[in-house]
Amino acid sequence: MEHTPIIVVGHKNPDTDSICSAIAYANLKNLLTPDSAVAKRAGKINNETAFVLDYFKMDTPELIADVNTQVRDIEYRKTPGIKDTISIKEAWKMMRELDVVTLPIVGNNNLLEGIIAINDIAKSYMDEYDNTVLAKAKTPYSNLVDVLEGELIAGNPHNHIVNGKVIIGAANPHMIEHWIEKDDIMIVGDRVDTQICGIEMGVGCLILCLNSPVNPLVLQLAKERECSVIATKLDTYSVARQINQSIPVRYFMRKEHLITFELEETVDSIKEIMSTKRHRDFPVVDDLGHYYGMVSRRNLLALRKKKVILVDHNEKSQAIDGIDDAEICEIIDHHRLGSLQTISPVYFRNQPVGCTATIIYQMYQENNQTIEKNIAGILCAAILSDTLLFRSPTCTPLDEETARTLSGIAGIELEAFAMEMFEAGSSLKNKTPEELFNQDYKAFQVDNTGIGVSQISSINQRELDYVAELMQEYVPNTLANLPIQLSYVMLTNIHEQCSTLLAFGANAVEYAEEAFHVTAIDNACTLPGVVSRKKQVLPVLVSRLQE
Numbered sequence: 001m002e003h004t005p006i007i008v009v010g011h012k013n014p015d016t017d018s019i020c021s022a023i024a025y026a027n028l029k030n031l032l033t034p035d036s037a038v039a040k041r042a043g044k045i046n047n048e049t050a051f052v053l054d055y056f057k058m059d060t061p062e063l064i065a066d067v068n069t070q071v072r073d074i075e076y077r078k079t080p081g082i083k084d085t086i087s088i089k090e091a092w093k094m095m096r097e098l099d100v101v102t103l104p105i106v107g108n109n110n111l112l113e114g115i116i117a118i119n120d121i122a123k124s125y126m127d128e129y130d131n132t133v134l135a136k137a138k139t140p141y142s143n144l145v146d147v148l149e150g151e152l153i154a155g156n157p158h159n160h161i162v163n164g165k166v167i168i169g170a171a172n173p174h175m176i177e178h179w180i181e182k183d184d185i186m187i188v189g190d191r192v193d194t195q196i197c198g199i200e201m202g203v204g205c206l207i208l209c210l211n212s213p214v215n216p217l218v219l220q221l222a223k224e225r226e227c228s229v230i231a232t233k234l235d236t237y238s239v240a241r242q243i244n245q246s247i248p249v250r251y252f253m254r255k256e257h258l259i260t261f262e263l264e265e266t267v268d269s270i271k272e273i274m275s276t277k278r279h280r281d282f283p284v285v286d287d288l289g290h291y292y293g294m295v296s297r298r299n300l301l302a303l304r305k306k307k308v309i310l311v312d313h314n315e316k317s318q319a320i321d322g323i324d325d326a327e328i329c330e331i332i333d334h335h336r337l338g339s340l341q342t343i344s345p346v347y348f349r350n351q352p353v354g355c356t357a358t359i360i361y362q363m364y365q366e367n368n369q370t371i372e373k374n375i376a377g378i379l380c381a382a383i384l385s386d387t388l389l390f391r392s393p394t395c396t397p398l399d400e401e402t403a404r405t406l407s408g409i410a411g412i413e414l415e416a417f418a419m420e421m422f423e424a425g426s427s428l429k430n431k432t433p434e435e436l437f438n439q440d441y442k443a444f445q446v447d448n449t450g451i452g453v454s455q456i457s458s459i460n461q462r463e464l465d466y467v468a469e470l471m472q473e474y475v476p477n478t479l480a481n482l483p484i485q486l487s488y489v490m491l492t493n494i495h496e497q498c499s500t501l502l503a504f505g506a507n508a509v510e511y512a513e514e515a516f517h518v519t520a521i522d523n524a525c526t527l528p529g530v531v532s533r534k535k536q537v538l539p540v541l542v543s544r545l546q547e
Contacts, residue, residue, distance in 0.1 A: 004073075009311070040062055041063055046440065051424035095121075105249060110290050164203070167185070205229070212231065317483075327343075389422075393535050
């Protein structure tokens with residue numbers, strides 16, 4: 001199978017750190033080992049991240065819905081496709097050489113047209129067919145020559161048999177002239193009179209057995225009457241027995257109701273189909289029907305799980321769908337230890353800093369890699385975003401030092417760039433309630449309780465008040481459909497360095513009041529100086545829930 005790069009991806013509902021760290025770390029992996037990694041995203045990027053990527057002329061990572069094992073990850077067999085004109089004999093020969101029981105039949109641009117299995121070929125031998133079957137199957141003359149190991153003495157090998165029946169010219173001309181019809185295929189020996197009789201009666205092809213010499217008069221007459229002549233070393237019996245093997249596979253192939261699997265289908269979805277069908281092999285195609293190979297049950301034993309590097313999270317609830325079906329190779333994070341489990345040991349780097357991008361920059365230094373201007377820019381932007389320009393309590397001296405170093409490489413002025421970035425990210429009025437709620441939403445599991453915290457930040461308090469009204473209506477109607485029991489919306493004013501915490505769900509308000517020692521007005525708690533979900537909100541709520 002072809003080399004597949006490791007996927008570097010952040011959490012669902014990605015923020016600027018999640019996206020930029022994925023891009024930068026994939027770039028580092030590729031500097032160390034070319035084409036070894038590719039950055040992806042697990043959700044829609046927000047306005048702030050879009051601004052950052054555009055500012056530093058970086059492409060947005062491709063969206064990937066899940067990392068489930070797909071058909072493309074199976075080491076399926078690259079059985080070559082065949083044309084529908086090849087003979088049954090040639091198809092049988094290929095099956096034996098390739099040790100397969102099914103051959104795919106393809107047309108122009110490698111589009112799948114049908115399949116032929118070994119039992120179809122067996123049927124072609126065992127079923128009874130009348131002597132017009134070569135014509136019904138529109139058999140190419142080239143197939144006749146190949147199957148009979150013969151030589152085309154006269155005629156066009158690209159022509160097809162479209163009329164007539166197969167007869168054996170074993171009797172004298174007076175006997176067989178009553179059986180010969182126009183365009184028949186006549187098998188004969190060295191009797192020149194019979195050969196001439198056949199041509200004069202209008203046969204379409206003479207098959208001369210036992211390498212019978214071709215009489216010049218017969219050859220001249222055949223050319224004049226446009227009669228093909230094939231000479232073969234086989235005897236009459238062998239020719240009669242093998243001639244049906246020249247029939248093209250299209251006459252027997254299956255082309256209706258084919259069971260095919262697309263490259264993007266998950267393995268789980270095809271297992272059930274495979275278990276209910278008697279077929280041994282199934283064609284693999286893309287969404288346009290182009291053929292890629294054949295897959296069987298035994299191929300499922302050689303699955304290649306997608307290899308994944310997770311950045312900026314280690315919670316299963318935040319990870320991309322299908323993570324249990326993938327091979328986690330590394331985790332680079334700065335959050336609390338979460339619920340992800342791995343089958344084998346992995347490289348897990350978790351540091352108590354304010355941003356994953358700070359760790360990524362350290363890894364560039366540790367590997368003696370020069371950091372490019374645009375990579376430095378997006379890493380710097382990620383730190384500014386996660387630390388709210390060093391105002392968040394999660395910010396460490398290392399974060400600030402790293403950001404200042406990166407800003408010099410990127411050629412940006414920290415304060416001015418940060419304000420421009422925050423302003424771009426705080427444009428909230430054109431978003432739907434669902435987009436606002438999910439743009440920076442993270443779910444956590446605390447014992448048996450699921451808790452979700454959405455953070456929405458702005459430098460404009462009026463925007464936050466507007467969003468609060470939307471959330472008061474949206475969240476109660478949505479909570480029942482979420483895999484959590486408690487939902488909190490954190491509305492953060494970046495300038496004022498404070499947040500309003502909206503609480504939804506049974507006892508959610510009481511938990512917030514007790515955790516933060518405040519009195520809620522309706523379901524809203526005012527939290528002065530609180531701007532960090534990771535350090536100031538989540539740990540306090542978790543401690544209260546665990547009491």
